[in-house]
Amino acid sequence: xxxxxQTPSHQVTQMGQEVILRCVPISNHLYFxxxxxxxxxxxxxxxxxxxxxxxxxxxxxxxxxxxxxPDGSNFTLKIRSTKLEDSAMYFCASRAGTGIPVAYEQYxxxxxxxxVT
Amino acid sequence: DAKTTxxxxxxxxxxxxxxxxxxxxxxSGNEYVxxxxxxxxxxxxxxxxxxxxxxxxxxxxxxxxxxxxxxxxxxxHATLRDTAVYYCIxxxxxxxxxxxxxxxxxxxxxxx
Numbered sequence: 001x002x003x004x005x006q007t008p009s010h011q012v013t014q015m016g017q018e019v020i021l022r023c024v025p026i027s028n029h030l031y032f033x034x035x036x037x038x039x040x041x042x043x044x045x046x047x048x049x050x051x052x053x054x055x056x057x058x059x060x061x062x063x064x065x066x067x068x069x070p071d072g073s074n075f076t077l078k079i080r081s082t083k084l085e086d087s088a089m090y091f092c093a094s095r096a097g098t099g100i101p102v103a104y105e106q107y108x109x110x111x112x113x114x115x116v117t
Numbered sequence: 118d119a120k121t122t123x124x125x126x127x128x129x130x131x132x133x134x135x136x137x138x139x140x141x142x143x144x145s146g147n148e149y150v151x152x153x154x155x156x157x158x159x160x161x162x163x164x165x166x167x168x169x170x171x172x173x174x175x176x177x178x179x180x181x182x183x184x185x186x187x188x189x190x191x192x193x194h195a196t197l198r199d200t201a202v203y204y205c206i207x208x209x210x211x212x213x214x215x216x217x218x219x220x221x222x223x224x225x226x227x228x229x
Contacts, residue, residue: 004160033216042221043161048214055214091160095215104208104215105151108160 002026004109006092012115013082021077021112023092031095032075033106034067036060036088043091049075050097082116089113121205126224129199135192137223139205142186148207150181152190153217156201161219164190164203195227 005024013019025032034046047057049067064080075094079086093106122140129135141150152164165172165179167188172179178191192199204222208215 031214033214035217037158043155043217043219045216045218048216050214056216058216089158093160104149105163105166106161106215106217107163111158111160113158 004092004094004107006090006109006112008112009110010113010115012117015084015116016081019079019082019114021079021090021092021114023075023077023109024073025075025092025094026096026107027073028096029094029107030097031055031106032067032069033093033095034077035091035093035108037091037111038085038088046077046090079114082114084116087114087116121207121220123203123205123220123223125221126226128226128228129192129195131197131227131229132194135190135195135199135225135227137190137192137203137205137225138187139190140187141205141207144185144207145209148209150179150188151206151208151217152177152179153204153206153219154201155204155222156198161204161217195225197227197229199225200227201225 007022032049035043037043045058047061048055066078068076089111091111092109095106149166151166153161155161165177167179181188202222202224
């Protein structure tokens with residue numbers, strides 16, 4: 001069964017450093033998402049991406065964040081200058097967005113645990 | 118999107134049916150009910166969704182009341198692996214990017 005994959009599973013970085021989190025969505029999906037979950041808190045939406053551009057973003061997704069789909073398979077989240085409060089699990093998700101009826105359900109990856117020290 | 122209310126926690130004996138309720142009294146006609154779950158710190162997992170008819174798949178059944186103000190997710194024979202946080206999410210279909218807004222969900226503990 002196709003699945004969303006994410007690398008690395010755990011990333012430790014120092015405050016102020018840049019990190020790139022990588023995701024490979026399900027191959028025929030058209031919509032891509034990043035969410036994060038701070039330890040013990042709710043899963044929060046960060047950004048959605050469709051047709052090579054951001055379609056929606058939350059107020060969390062400020063100028064230090066960016067997303068990119070550099071080729072036909074990868075979807076990345078870059079955090080430019082990490083802060084302690086960026087420590088969280090980051091989940092990538094994808095959605096087909098096609099079919100009859102249209103598929104709205106999202107499929108999540110296993111997550112990347114980011115620890116900022 | 119309509120707000121949902123779920124009990125914070127529930128227990129279920131292994132092998133028995135787990136019935137997880139969700140209240141969405143302000144749901145509108147074009148909003149679907151989605152259920153996801155999160156096992157420990159894994160990524161959320163899609164379970165099932167519906168509009169007004171009852172739905173069943175290999176994982177669960179979804180019963181939506183006739184007035185659509187509440188629904189119940191049924192895991193017919195709960196196993197220890199079903200221990201997770203279950204999220205009921207109401208979402209408009211037909212517009213937007215369909216990002217999900219997660220609440221606190223119901224923590225289901227399946228007990229041997």
